[in-house]
Amino acid sequence: xxxxxxxxxxxxxxxxxxxxxxxxxxxxxxxxxxxxxxxxxxxxxxxxxxxxxxxxxxxxxxxxxxxxxxxxxxxxxxxxxxxxxxxxxxxxxxxxxxxxxxxxxxxxxxxxxxxxxxxxxxxxxxxxxxxxxxxxxxxxxxxxxxxxxxxxxxxxxxxxxxxxxxxxxxxxxxxxxxxxxxxxxxxxxxxxxxxxxxxxxxxxxxxxxxxxxxxxxxxxxxxxxxxxxxxxxxxxxxxxxxxxxxxxxxxxxxxxxxxxxxxxxxxxxxxxxxxxxxxxxxxxxxx
Amino acid sequence: xxxxxxxxxxxxxxxxxxxxxxxxxxxxxxxxxxxxxxxxxxxxxxxxxxxxxxxxxxxxxxxxxxxxxxxxxxxxxxxxxxxxxxxxxxxxxxxxxxxxxxxxxxxxxxxxxxxxxxxxxxxxxxxxxxxxxxxxxxxxxxxxxxxxxxxxxxxxxxxxxxxxxxxxxxxxxxxxxxxxxxxxxxxxxxxxxxxxxxxxxxxxxxxxxxxxxxxxxxxxxxxxxxxxxxxxxxxxxxxxxxxxxxxxxxxxxxxxxxxxxxxxxxxxxxxxxxxxxxxxxxxxxxx
DNA sequence: GAAATTATGAAAAAATATTTCTCCTCCGCT
DNA sequence: AGCGGAGGAGAAATATTTTTTCATAATTTC
Numbered sequence: 191x192x193x194x195x196x197x198x199x200x201x202x203x204x205x206x207x208x209x210x211x212x213x214x215x216x217x218x219x220x221x222x223x224x225x226x227x228x229x230x231x232x233x234x235x236x237x238x239x240x241x242x243x244x245x246x247x248x249x250x251x252x253x254x255x256x257x258x259x260x261x262x263x264x265x266x267x268x269x270x271x272x273x274x275x276x277x278x279x280x281x282x283x284x285x286x287x288x289x290x291x292x293x294x295x296x297x298x299x300x301x302x303x304x305x306x307x308x309x310x311x312x313x314x315x316x317x318x319x320x321x322x323x324x325x326x327x328x329x330x331x332x333x334x335x336x337x338x339x340x341x342x343x344x345x346x347x348x349x350x351x352x353x354x355x356x357x358x359x360x361x362x363x364x365x366x367x368x369x370x371x372x373x374x375x376x377x378x379x380x381x382x383x384x385x386x387x388x389x390x391x392x393x394x395x396x397x398x399x400x401x402x403x404x405x406x407x408x409x410x411x412x413x414x415x416x417x418x419x420x421x422x423x424x425x426x427x428x429x430x431x432x433x434x435x436x437x438x439x440x441x442x443x444x445x446x447x448x449x450x451x452x453x454x455x456x457x458x459x460x461x462x463x464x465x466x467x468x469x470x471x472x473x474x475x476x477x
Numbered sequence: 478x479x480x481x482x483x484x485x486x487x488x489x490x491x492x493x494x495x496x497x498x499x500x501x502x503x504x505x506x507x508x509x510x511x512x513x514x515x516x517x518x519x520x521x522x523x524x525x526x527x528x529x530x531x532x533x534x535x536x537x538x539x540x541x542x543x544x545x546x547x548x549x550x551x552x553x554x555x556x557x558x559x560x561x562x563x564x565x566x567x568x569x570x571x572x573x574x575x576x577x578x579x580x581x582x583x584x585x586x587x588x589x590x591x592x593x594x595x596x597x598x599x600x601x602x603x604x605x606x607x608x609x610x611x612x613x614x615x616x617x618x619x620x621x622x623x624x625x626x627x628x629x630x631x632x633x634x635x636x637x638x639x640x641x642x643x644x645x646x647x648x649x650x651x652x653x654x655x656x657x658x659x660x661x662x663x664x665x666x667x668x669x670x671x672x673x674x675x676x677x678x679x680x681x682x683x684x685x686x687x688x689x690x691x692x693x694x695x696x697x698x699x700x701x702x703x704x705x706x707x708x709x710x711x712x713x714x715x716x717x718x719x720x721x722x723x724x725x726x727x728x729x730x731x732x733x734x735x736x737x738x739x740x741x742x743x744x745x746x747x748x749x750x751x752x753x754x755x756x757x758x759x760x761x762x763x764x
Numbered sequence: 765g766a767a768a769t770t771a772t773g774a775a776a777a778a779a780t781a782t783t784t785c786t787c788c789t790c791c792g793c794t
Numbered sequence: 795a796g797c798g799g800a801g802g803a804g805a806a807a808t809a810t811t812t813t814t815t816c817a818t819a820a821t822t823t824c
Contacts (some may be wrong), residue, residue: 204773223545226811237773241538242813244667251511253812254541261548280591280598287725288586291718292579299575304567311567325764327625328664331618334782338614378764403496423743424732426626426725431578438574438713442568445711456710465741476659503801514781524804531783541811613780771820780811792813794796 196248207261211244215260222259227253229242233405277422291422291430297417298432307436309371309445310396314340318366320347323356323381329372332398332433333448336370339441342454343448353380360384360393369395374429376403398436451464480546483535484494494523498531505687510548514540548721564709577707577715584704585719596678596721597657597683597698598730601627605653607634608714610643612669619720625656626728630735631742638668647671656682661716663690672696 197212211234214355215222222230230253245256277286324333330351350356353365357380363369371381376399377398383402385408399405401414402442413436417429436458445452482498487729496519502509517540518525532543561590565571599606607627611620618636624636637643646669656675658668663686672695675682682692688701700723710755732739 204633205479215741223549224542228811235591238812239774239814240772243771251635254544255511257541257545258548261545278733280595280726283729283733284586284589284591284722284726287729288582291722291725294583295578299571302571303570307571308567327764329764331622331625334621335618336698338618376764400598424736425729433719434718434721435574435578438578439820440570440713442564442570442574446570449711452711477614477616477665513779525781526783526805527803530802590793765824767822769820769822772818773815774817775815777812777814779799779813781808782810783808784806786803786805787805791798792801 193248193250193256194263195430207234207240208244208247210234211241214247218262218283219263235244268346277425283425286422287425287428290425291431294428294432295435296432298415298435301414301416303413306411307439307443310413311440311447313368313394313396313411314370314440315343315444315447315466316366318346319364319368320345321356321359321363321367322347322349323359323371323384324351325348325367325373325381326351326352326379328374328427328430328433329378330476331435332372333370333431335434335437339437340444342456343441343445343452343461345444347412355385357378357387360387363388363391363393365393365439369393369401371395371397371405371409372433373397373399373403373405374433375398376405376425378405381405382408398433478533478538480543480552490588494521494527495531495534497521498523498528499535506547506550510544519711525630535603564712570712573709574712574715577712577720578605581715581719582703582722585702585722586623586704588701590700593698593700594726594730597700598700598727600655600681600683601632601657601727602731602734604655605633606651606655607632608643608646608650608654608656609634609636610646610656610658610671611638612640612665612668613638615661615714615717615720616665618717619659619724620657622721622724623659623727626724627731629733629743629746630728630739632731635673644674647674649674650678650680652680654680656680658682658684658686658696659693659720660684660686660690661720663687663692665692668692669695674684685720 197216211230213233214230221233227234227238227241231241234241235386242253245253250256250259275282275286277283284455320336322333324330333349334350337347340347350357350359351463360369369384371385381397382404385395385397385405389408389410394411395409396411396413397405397409398413398415399409401412401416404410406414406473415429415432415436417432419427419429484503498517501517508520512520514525514528521528529540532538532540535543537546542606562569562573564570607623609620609623610615620636620638624634627634635646637646647656656671658672660668668684669691672682672684672692672709676695676697682696683698683700684692684696685700686696687704688703689701693699693701695743702716702719702723704719705718706714707724
């Protein structure tokens, strides 16, 4: 997975011919993956040994290993390198949306702070009451999902997407409350205001947002998600997939911290649903 | 992806040693991908030429090509073969959720009916009023997202997740209305009932659901999504990512069918948001 | 501006993969 | 049962690919 990082050479450690090779690899994975070292060397205008050394510097065992690692990346990792393909037909749009969504997930995985995730999950499980604050549009979906996921695990949780309401809730929050906030931009002044109120009153806060943003600064636990936004304004933002994944991770981890409790609640829900349905108990919990 | 099909040997075309090799490849991709032909041959107890022949029969150019193709599969395609890896720590959970989500998207892409998608988008764009019917939990998120996506494009749309309400709306629907429904299981009797009402009254209906299900049968346009459910009840269903992607595709296509209209509405929203924010107009439309 | 370090390629060596050829086994047929 | 053919499998030979070695050139460092 680090091969991608090494290839994109963000810290400029590659020099001369290596950079040329890296660029070629990113531009035309298919060619590289299907070529022998000689063919690649020729196309890049270097000698085979240079290619081998390049692979080693990137952390691979040799050229075949490099090919294999590159092939692994291709499926998702490299798609976003191609800037923006204009789409038109249904299959192009589908391809585009799937690729962007998978990329968002891929990128999220690369930048995730597992420790923060863990801390957040523990905080949530330990809370007497969880308040989830969203805003218009995207974050609303996220906090509603958090609600939907956590109530099933036996958590006391409320989701709210109204700024005034959020401020009142913040002012009224009792000890034992944990507040969760979501802001895609990290620049939601109303949420920052709430977080300020809560900090004064020592109510722990968790946010999913852009790192370094005002929202991030104002919160106790930050799960940062920094994704590039595409240029196609007609395509809904793929960042939502990453945020949704964060919610799933938190829900999953919260469930794990007290499996017995989670299981008990889930089972109650299931009984309720199955008794009202056709008895097929392999179905999802909540259509 | 056809390599995967060939390897899983659903039609039993592989024989003897080939089957052994296929099984080994599926079981331990990492080993295969990192071994020379000799090492693999030894571990499988066959000779190198047998391995080469095996690769050829699978449609690869040779052993190195086989390795590369197998590596390509690993990232997404093969993960779901491993039944359920038990997860525990934050990084395991993260990995698991990302993998399952990417898989859901991958699978969706493979089974998508682009024509249905296209028909649905045209219907939505042509509608005077769109009613989006969900249910508890998962579908609620989906139809709320549809609302959130479509109102931005200038569509008249209402999302409703209450069964009684949905029935009333169905009974009251005027010509020009288009109804969109989402059901993960396809066995939501209340939704089926609504679709029946609507069919009688010649109101067009679009659903996203399991193919062949009662909901699918009762609707005019079916975008079918058939995904296997994992066994880990503590992990929120990854099918949501696929449904969300369907919404994004529909929204994107609806926008494309009348770009001017979409652009105009999006621009109005943006002006409203930017004027109330810090003036950074590169931000998302709706935090 | 000289010494040391690093980068590069040609050629040789090693590793790896494929082809060829032969043997063996399993079938179907007499 | 025995014969003949098809197909599968491996040993050895061959071909290909990759890596190492070594000599040279470029670059950096002091």
